[in-house]
Amino acid sequence: MAIRLGDIAPDFSATTTQGPIRFHEWIGDSWCVLFSHPKDFTPVCTTELGETARLKPEFDKRNVKIVGLSVDPADSHSKWAEDIKETQGHALNFPVIADADRKVSDLYGMIHPNANDTLTVRSVFIIDPKKKVRLMLTYPASTGRNFDEILRVIDLLQLTDKHSVATPVNWKQGGDVIIVPSLSDEDAKKKFPGGWKALKPYLRVVPQPK
Ligand code: BEZ
Secondary structure, X not given: XXXXXXXXXXXXXXXXXXXXXXXHHHHOOOEEEEEEOOOOOOHHHHHHHHHHHHOHHHHHHOOEEEEEEEOOOHHHHHHHHHHHHHHHOOOOOOOEEEOOOOHXXXXXXXXXXXXXXXXXXXXXXXXXXXXXXXXXXXXXXXXXXXXXXXHHHHHHHHHHHHOXXXXXXXXXXXXXXXEXXXXXXXXXXXXXXXXXXXXXXXXXXXXXXX
C-alpha cells in the first residue's frame, strides 16, 4: 500500500556504501532524509549527491541523518563516488543504499512504472525520530532537486513541532509564522504573551518563536 504522511516509515535492512544497516535502528533518535536517485554515473544525480555532501553539516546541525538510494550495486556507488568528489568538490559523506533487488524501492514506491519501469524516480522522505513520515516529494529524472528546500522543510517541521504554529507561503527562517487555528485566543495569550496581529480571526500572525 502507498505510504502516506503520518505513517510509520517501513523498516528494512539494506547494504549501503557504509556497510549494512537496519533502517529504524540506524535512524535512532535523529530525523532522517531518505532520497532516491535514478542511476549512478548520470549528470543530474552527480550534482545532487555532491550538493547533499556539501550540505551535510547543515543536516548534522538539525540532527538529521541522510541516506541516498538507487538500484545500482554498492561497488558502482563507490566507483561513482570518485567522480562526485572530482567534479563536485565534495566527497560522499553519507551512506547510499545499494538496492539492486529493488526491495526498498518497492517498499517505498520509488519506481513509477509509467515514468520508467526500471529506475527509481527522485523521491524524498523526511522521517522524524518517532519514525513517522513527515514529508514526501517526487521529482522526475530530468529535474534536480533543491536541497535548500529540504532543509527549509526540516526547519519548519522542527519549529511547528515545538510551538503551536504553522508557516505561511514562502516562509524562510526568521520570518513571521501563523498561530494554528486549533489554539483558542485564550490559550494563544499564554503562549504568545507579546500578542499577535489578527488579519482575520483565523489568520493570526506572530514573530517566529525562538
Ligand atoms: C541524470 O541524473 O542526469 C538523469 C538520470 C536518469 C535520467 C535522466 C537524467
